[in-house]
Amino acid sequence: MNYIDPHIHMVSRTTDDYQRMAMAGCVAVTEPAFWAGFDRVSPQGFDGYFRQLTEFEPSRAAAHGIDHYCWLCINPKEAQDLTLAREVIGMIPAFLDRPNVLGIGEIGLNKNTKNELIILEEQIALAQRHDQLILVHTPHLEDKLKGTRLILDAIRRNGSIDPARVLIDHAEEHTVGMILDAGHWAGMTLYPDSKCTPQRAVDIIETYSHHRLVMNSAGDWGHSDPLSVPQARMEMARRGHNRDTITDATLRNPAAFLGQCDKFQLQTSLD
Amino acid sequence: MTNPRSSCPMTYRQAVDTYFLEHRSKLIDVAAFLDRLDRASDQQKPAQEDHRVAALRNAMSILLDGQPDRAKRVLEQLSDPSRSPTDTTSPPASGAHHDTQDQTTP
Numbered sequence: 001m002n003y004i005d006p007h008i009h010m011v012s013r014t015t016d017d018y019q020r021m022a023m024a025g026c027v028a029v030t031e032p033a034f035w036a037g038f039d040r041v042s043p044q045g046f047d048g049y050f051r052q053l054t055e056f057e058p059s060r061a062a063a064h065g066i067d068h069y070c071w072l073c074i075n076p077k078e079a080q081d082l083t084l085a086r087e088v089i090g091m092i093p094a095f096l097d098r099p100n101v102l103g104i105g106e107i108g109l110n111k112n113t114k115n116e117l118i119i120l121e122e123q124i125a126l127a128q129r130h131d132q133l134i135l136v137h138t139p140h141l142e143d144k145l146k147g148t149r150l151i152l153d154a155i156r157r158n159g160s161i162d163p164a165r166v167l168i169d170h171a172e173e174h175t176v177g178m179i180l181d182a183g184h185w186a187g188m189t190l191y192p193d194s195k196c197t198p199q200r201a202v203d204i205i206e207t208y209s210h211h212r213l214v215m216n217s218a219g220d221w222g223h224s225d226p227l228s229v230p231q232a233r234m235e236m237a238r239r240g241h242n243r244d245t246i247t248d249a250t251l252r253n254p255a256a257f258l259g260q261c262d263k264f265q266l267q268t269s270l271d
Numbered sequence: 272m273t274n275p276r277s278s279c280p281m282t283y284r285q286a287v288d289t290y291f292l293e294h295r296s297k298l299i300d301v302a303a304f305l306d307r308l309d310r311a312s313d314q315q316k317p318a319q320e321d322h323r324v325a326a327l328r329n330a331m332s333i334l335l336d337g338q339p340d341r342a343k344r345v346l347e348q349l350s351d352p353s354r355s356p357t358d359t360t361s362p363p364a365s366g367a368h369h370d371t372q373d374q375t376t377p
Contacts, residue, residue, distance in 0.1 A: 080359065111357065111361055111363075111364070112351075112356050112357055112361075113356055113357050113358065113359055113361065114356045114357070114358065115359070116356070117356045139364065140364060141349075141364040141365070141366045141367075142349050142350050142351050142364055142365070142366060142367055142368045143350075143351050143364050144346075144350065145346070145347065145350035145351065145352075146350065146351045146352075146353060146354065149354065150354075150356060172342075172346055173340070173342040173343035173346055174343045174346035174347045174350065199290075200342065203279075203342070206278035206279050207278060209278075238289070239279060239280050239281050240280030240281060241280055
């Protein structure tokens with residue numbers, strides 16, 4: 001059964017991971033720009049990163065039959081430096097026409113600071129000016145509830161963003177309802193120690209139905225598993241969910257959200 | 272929202288059979304964690320418990336109250352309830368909201 005991982009940081013993963021994902025049925029990944037584990041010292045570091053996401057990584061994925069798309073932004077952690085953040089934001093429009101760029105992301109909040117919020121609002125405006133999809137990161141722990149509220153308010157304040165063109169990620173039981181109520185898509189990240197386990201993600205699907213919900217591994221350089229989406233599929237099957245529901249949650253739903261960008265062309269059947 | 276009381280295709284018995292041992296193990300892990308704190312090598316307990324451990328103990332009451340949405344309510348109880356963005360001096364996230372007025376641990 002085919003699936004899409006709509007949030008994974010393949011620059012941090014090995015070629016063996018691509019191989020294992022392809023063997024498990026992965027047909028496409030989308031890779032948001034993120035904090036690489038250390039702060040870049042200059043905007044030139046981001047130029048190289050954006051070229052890696054738009055030139056090198058798609059070819060590495062294609063070698064395993066996986067379509068690679070990406071999102072560009074200054075991530076919330078490095079957005080604390082307003083000068084650096086604005087220089088990086090100024091570089092992004094030159095990359096937006098590249099064939100695998102789907103939108104702006106993962107923007108959002110990390111520690112819910114005033115500077116992070118300023119840059120979030122500027123990147124929401126950037127997406128609006130260039131008619132881009134938006135992928136949003138929410139904070140990880142006790143700050144997630146507050147951060148999600150601040151993010152929803154920021155999108156609402158912009159006033160020109162279609163909520164259905166925004167996916168708010170790392171949702172958990174206490175934030176998924178408010179995200180869906182605002183008309184956005186919600187992403188559930190399947191992590192070993194934080195965020196959702198595959199079991200809890202399936203619980204959320206059972207509670208809220210599977211509409212406008214997607215699951216991702218957010219596999220990166222930390223504790224994470226690039227095969228967590230197929231694990232969630234197995235969890236759904238173990239509970240007795242039918243093939244159609246499983247395919248909705250892990251293939252058709254992400255394809256429906258991502259397909260709002262014309263560049264997203266899945267090379268496989270949605271059945 | 273669908274009716275959460277009937278949205279899992281498993282029967283009650285099937286769910287217990289499938290998940291009981293996994294969650295028995297997790298419960299014992301929590302108990303062993305608290306025992307480990309009692310055996311900590313410094314043998315110096317702070318005047319008040321670490322806010323994260325206190326938050327964990329407080330959250331356990333939700334598991335016993337018989338009300339639904341337990342996972343959501345545990346997460347809410349561990350969350351920062353404030354509404355305004357912070358300045359840059361905020362401490363890093365610890366997993367449990369820390370009311371600084373209650374802070375006594377080193």
